[in-house]
Amino acid sequence: MDFNDSPEEAAFRAEARAWLAAHAPAHEIPPGAKMSDTEEAARGRAWIRELYEGGWSGLTFSRELGGRGASGIEAVIFAEEEGRYHLPKGPFVSIGTGMALPVIARHGTEEQKARFVEPTLKGEITWCQLFSEPAAGSDLAGLRTKAVRADDGSGDWIVNGQKVWSSWAHLTDWGILVVRTDPGVPKHKGLTFFLVDMKTPGIETRPIRQISGASEFNETFLTDVRIPDANRLGAEGEGWACCMTVLMGERLGSGAHRSGVATLLDYAAATPDGHGGTMLDDGAVRQQLAEALAEEQGERFFQARLRTMVSKGENPGALAGMVKLAYASRYQRTNGLALELRGLAGIAGEPGDSATGDVQYDYIYSTVMRIAGGADEVLRNQIAERVLAMPGEVRMDKDVPFEKLKA
Known part of the structure; x- marks a missing residue:
């Protein structure tokens, strides 16, 4: 698979980058900003409305449903460019666009699609x-x-x-x-x-x-x-099949398209090493950053491949779990590395050091990602059994009616 942009994709990327440069900064969350969940939700709705009005919401949905009719790879390109900005796009937004809409599109009636897809893309309906x-x-x-x-x-x-x-x-x-x-x-x-x-x-x-x-x-x-x-x-x-559609969307939507290493490089460059230089002058630090960058690029390309499969009507199945599994562990490691770079200041930052405060929050939150959307252990089992064709675990509940299982 060629991961370089084709001429058409390069033109799409340039269009997306220009539009985002003109509209995203007004919606960015400033570093260290603290806001209530109500305010964050309002900002999320506002950004979704902006995307819809600009023709960038629901890229892969048909124009009849309020989308753009774009390809899977174009959706990946836009996500990469959007990921350059710190926007209010947490679960409040992504559950609707990345989980609810895919399952409605695949399993819903035409009436349900007409009722829910476009209003969700406009930010008029949000989901949990x-x-x-x-x-x-x-x-x-x-x-x-x-x-x-x-x-x-x-x-x-x-x-x-x-x-x-x-x-x-x-x-x-x-x-x-x-x-x-x-x-x-x-x-x-x-x-x-x-x-x-x-x-x-x-x-x-x-x-x-x-x-x-x-x-x-x-x-x-x-x-x-x-x-x-x-x-x-x-x-x-048919509820289990619907759940699998949701979870595939959630796992494919994991943040492999977001560059955590770019921020980490800036962070290292701004951190003194105590010897007149910065932490980027430390060979061991550069080695860790290089490893993180290699993992990040591998995840990005693998995610692009799976999204392309979806755009062709193929089902990645358990392969989607590999994206989420890799991202969750890398997210935790890179935030841990950021705290290590700061030394004791990573434990108790100086007043006004909003960057370290953000890293502390992200490191604490990273533990959630090892569980949400499929715990690491469960995903490893699925990959072993369904991707690598290894022997499955013994299941005593298989083919047993639920009402006869012990509570």
Whole structure:
């Protein structure tokens, strides 16, 4: 695969770079800026609106649905250029564009696509993910939140249960929800997928205070929540397939296109080595930076290959987990290296040193990435079994109805 831009791709990159240079700076978050989650959400919506108005939102979606009809590789190019700016594009934005819309596009009806795609691309609808539960995280198929048909003949579903680690659920408009609708079949086969209005009576969100001091994650409780059957995505029992579409989008959307090393180089160049030079003069530091850069470039090219597969209608499957696995570990290592460069100042930065404060926050948050979207251990198992064709782990629950499994 040739990773150099073709003439057409180079022209697209130049167009994207020029547009971003004219519009992105006004939306950037200044280094060290502290803001409430409400303000961050508002800024995220504003940036999505700007992208839509400029014709850069939902690049791979058809123009009929509000997108641009661009290729997968063009989406990669734009992500690379956009990644040069510190923009409000955290989970509040990416869950909608990178997770909800791909599953709606693949499994939704034409009515659902018309209802949700363009408003999401405009920033009018934001999304959260209601997957994990207190006893079903890495083993998502073990979830116990259940849905049964309403007994009034309406065809609606009544949902009861609890979700956890629901990013931004307290501020978003809609959620993508997977529940158990048939406990009489093996656990992967009895799941169904829904789109749920987060303002529906019976939904309660409770923010979780994190070690970083933020509270973007939530516990979400669903008590007799009524969901119309029109909000069911895919067929009954097709929930696992929908989940895999979501998780593939999440893993492919991991930050391999963002350059953490470029920032790290600047950071090293600005850090005195105590001998009249900077940390870039240290051979051991340069070696670590070179290794990080090589990993980053490899991830970038591999991610571009997988996105190209998706644009051709192919399914990368477990290969997508390799992007997320590599990015999460590199993200943690590069932030750890940044703190090491600062020495004792990395533990207690000087007043006004916003750069070190940002690195401290990123290092703490990096632990989340080793779990969210698939824990490292789970992804390694998937890659071993489904990519390398190694023997699978023994599964005692295979082909056993969920209701007969021990709690």
